Amino acid sequence: MSRELFIDIRNLTVRFPSPQGLKTVVSGLNLQLQRGQSLALVGESGSGKTVTARSLIGLQDENAVLTADRFMIDGRDMLQATQRDWRAIRGKQIGYVLQDALVSLDPLRRIGQQLSDALRANPRDSNKDLRQRSLQLLASVGMPEAQRRLALYPHQLSGGLRQRTLIATALAGKPELLIADEPTTALDMTVQKQILDLLQRRRDDGQALLLLISHDLSVIGQLADVVMVMKEGEVVEQGPARRLLQAPEHPWTRQLLQAVPTPQTKGLRLSSPVPLPLPAKQIDTGEPLLQALGLNKHYGAHQVVRDVSFRLSAGETLGIVGESGSGKTTVARMVLGLTEPDSGRIQIEGQPWSRVAESQRRLRRSRIQLIAQDPLSSFDPRYTVEKIIGESLDAAGIFGAARRQRVLQLLDEVRLGAGFLQRYPRELSGGQRQRVAIARAFAPNPALLVADEPVSALDVSVQAQVLDLLADMQAEHRTALLFISHDLGVIHHLADRVLVMKDGAVVESGDVGRVFTHPQHRWTQQLLDALPVLPGQAA
């Protein structure tokens, strides 16, 4: 039985109509999945991995044109399948965990109701029975206090618990195959670890086949037997996970692997095919550029920042790492002068920065610039790239020809060029947007740059380019960088020193190498344990 192919697809091509005619999104894909195997589809956004997975449950876009030489699921030919045939597959043979757990649950139905909906195979099932089975299902995905959660609404659950619920609904029909589309994206490190452990346990028990979709190679390393790497709709490499991750053959796979920031990549470029060193930073350890002393902040009765102190020298990078809700963004806002601390003070370049009149602060604002997590929302949609970058020069009093000159120079530095001057943010890709944001941040020659999760919305290879660019620009402009991230790999790669935050307080701080190799605090240890490790890399 174990040799039998559960899924057998030959030469699958999916095309979408577009103004320029049919656009091929997946081409010539072969996919065989044996019982007892788990498979991972890896690729960047737009590589066709989600389209492929959705075609497995007949949920491709209505306009999509799908052709294949062979399309068998569990021995049945699905090429001519009707919606009725597909309904027999969905949920019962194949469970699908949609990409975004935060929006994939019905906000108006209680958790228990949603599970019952998924469980109700025939209308005669009694509510009591359904409730019992819902409880078992929630317990099987490791939901704590399952009894109590049944009565809750999705918005009352955290991201990780919502993801568990979603997996539970996908498992309700006891499917043979579970498809999980980016199951850990947008989740905190420790929560990601829990979800991965949950999936791994299911795999080890041999309970269900697993098809995992991810842009992150490190996530799938432990989970998949077979990995398929996709690029622009085609499979460029496939093979056993261990072999593929340790000795990749295709240059693209190698590039993807290299792009993952790890302890080994520190000081090296992520986006180059061969290890190249990054330019050396010039850190001036004399008078600190930024000093924060005993910062506290309450919102109502809730204390979001507790007694946080740190210092940052010119040209240095300080990483702040913590989960969502740990207070790191509030610290950033205080440094930016957007939020006033309740107590404590901030000094920049030896002068008080917090609790001074805005009229005095305004003149110094160009010394501190922000790179936000989502560049698109940080751009006025009516503005062209030229106006977006130019606006940060307002305070410096640079206008007219001089401004245009400076904008061109920066576009050149971030490798976009003059052709982008008149483009609108909507017309740019994610990586290009973040380059524009970086250009804007460096335009007024700031002494300090605050970057709040600047790469967490980007694909791994684009993240690599942006991180390299940031390091280049920082070294050249001798800018100090306050880098906020939930991703320890990125922090380790980029930062000189690190603050680890939990519940508003700094639990550990110090040199990044020391903190990550010899963590003193239990919480730091816990975060480090959650870091997925690529096989073949020493932990």
Added chain:
Amino acid sequence: MSLTIPLLRRRALPPAGLLISGVFLLLVLMAVLFPALLSPYDPLMADPVNAQLPPSAAHWLGTDQLGRDVLTRLIYGSRYSLLISIAAMALAVTVGSLLGLLAGLARGALDEIISRAVDVVSAFPDLLLALMLIAFTGPGTVNLIFALGVASIPRFARVVRAQTFLVMSSGYVEQARTFGLTRRVLIWRHVLPHAIAHVPVLATLGLGTAIIGTAGLSFLGMGPQPPTAEWGLMLAEGRNYLRNAWWIGVWPGVAITLTVVAVNTIGHHWQARFEGKKA
């Protein structure tokens, strides 16, 4: 007639309804701007000899009870009906947007005051409120504009206030604050343009309602007084002769209906495109 401008060649023709509405409104606009070009008759001069003539080659839409050409009066009347409505909308847009922006920026107590006042105004049906206001001010063209305008303020104030809230909490306003822009520059550059983005569409849709409101209140004698040629007033006068001279009352009604349908068609189409673009 095939006339293609190179830039537009790729675009498909707009839907027929939109095209017809556009052409019709252009005609109405002509009537508003150059009524004398379209008609040889005088809209006010009575000619009792030719009273109540049915539609004919000389008088396309017939003559009224005083022998005035109905088409001519419709053409001249468009000026009153449309300009009153447009002026009322202009009043509502200006005051409504300002109040909305103010409430959205100030938050707190001022926002409460403005918002509750807007709630009170919008609690009355538009026409009823306009009637009440005219009861205080007395009938007349300016008073009609004022009454209709005030009744339409809430919809603009609410939308602009909500948009202002949204924009003020957006990433780009936050970012602009880190550039050290003054509050005034920030509002002028980044808040106002987005806050009032919906207003033109809303105003176009509101114009249709305002035209009906104008005609309705004039019909009741609250607007311009006879012998002025105004569509609602003409409708009211024609009412008495419907049995033996239907054309006196029916044509003004047709004119009102067609204009409102045309304005609404364009407004809805615009709204759909606008929202499609936003999504």
